[in-house]
Amino acid sequence: MNLIITKRIFVSLAAIAILLSGTFLTQNALAQEGARLTGTETFKEFGGKAGLEKIMDTFWLNLLEDPRTKPFFTETEPANFKKQLVDQTCEIMNGGCEYKGGKMKPIHAGHLIKREHFNALVEQLQRAMETHGVPFAAQNKLLAALAPMHRDIVTKQ
């Protein structure tokens, strides 16, 4: 094996990869909190605001049931938490709601939240949406809008 050529190709591949990522990361930094879906079709598939309320009730119970997420919510006031979630997701889906809660970053700043905790929360939201029969494709549209929030929620280490 010609080690020098091998090494050269490998180094060039790495360089191309890093250049590419630099371009995209710049775009990334410009992204704003609170991406919105287009239209109201997803909102309908979630069963409107009443559907979201049921989903968030279940989601809240799921979070308390899961040892990976429960410790983060010991001091959370359930009614307000669920209302904020309903407003936030309803707003994302153009359901005519306005989210008046705090920004993601300061709200989560006091906790050491790792990627595994964030993923656990995603799983519990998926379970709640499944429980209430939200079509999988519609679930993914909401999750796609929520996913970038990991940058403000997961603690930078």
Place this chain on the structure above:
Amino acid sequence: MEFNSLSRKTKTLGLLLAPALLAVSTVSHAQAPAAETTPAIPTTFSSKLLLTGGVSSIEGTAGGGLTPWAVIGGNGTADQFGANLFATNVRAKDYNLAVVGGLIGIYDRAELSFAKQTFDTRDVGGLLGLGNGYKFEQQIVGLKVRVAGDAVLEQDSLLPQIAVGLQYKKNNRGQLLAALGIPKDKGTDLYVSATKLFLSTSILVNGTLRFTKANQTGILGFNTGSYKPKLEGSIAYLLRRDLAIGAEFRAKPDKLGFKEDNWADIFVAWAPTKNVSVTLAYADLGNIVIKDKQRATYISVQAGF
């Protein structure tokens, strides 16, 4: 490097990995009761979202069935280990390829993989004067490093997850290959992969550029001369959290005296739990040595954390 030497290295690798796996499982065991009495958030394994670690490719690298993806195999996230063992069988009209192997994912950053392929020529071996059931074996050690991006969560960015990797391959039929005029029984493939989940459409796309000198992935040896860049791709549609269907393509060099074709497949992957996945595929492997139109059924089972 001689085959024995690789074999020895493989054993050494196994010996190194075994205590590592043991240590990881011991830690997990030790932490379970501690979570009851301390306020610390329990540290767990298998924290990736379902199927986002990919499946095991025929060369052991995490990805689709035929091609590497930029994901790190196993279910570990940034401060976790993940690991998988897999077995795959590809039954073509006139040949059979059996693969066993495993991998370790380290902090969702690096992946170390191993695979052993057994290519059974079945009756073709007899036709070639090698004897029915003549087998080629190939061992592959893979290393992959994620260099940028996050395929799953960066949904407001077009940046894919990007990884670079290599696959060091060693074949056990050097003498036969030499007699056929194929100069080498070992070689290294280099690749860069970009993988992106477009979650709002439930579609995952992967592109891989591989630099290779291998004939039929190395089972029929390696050529001298320069590396050939070859494009590979996968597209998958998520039907459910635990179920994906898709298609793959793998361009291959055609430097062998016998015609070598590009490969393609359609697949379904199912993960009944976080620890197990099953992949079924139907592949078109084209011409292999003296037998054309090799359509194959592919089944792969993977277990890990």
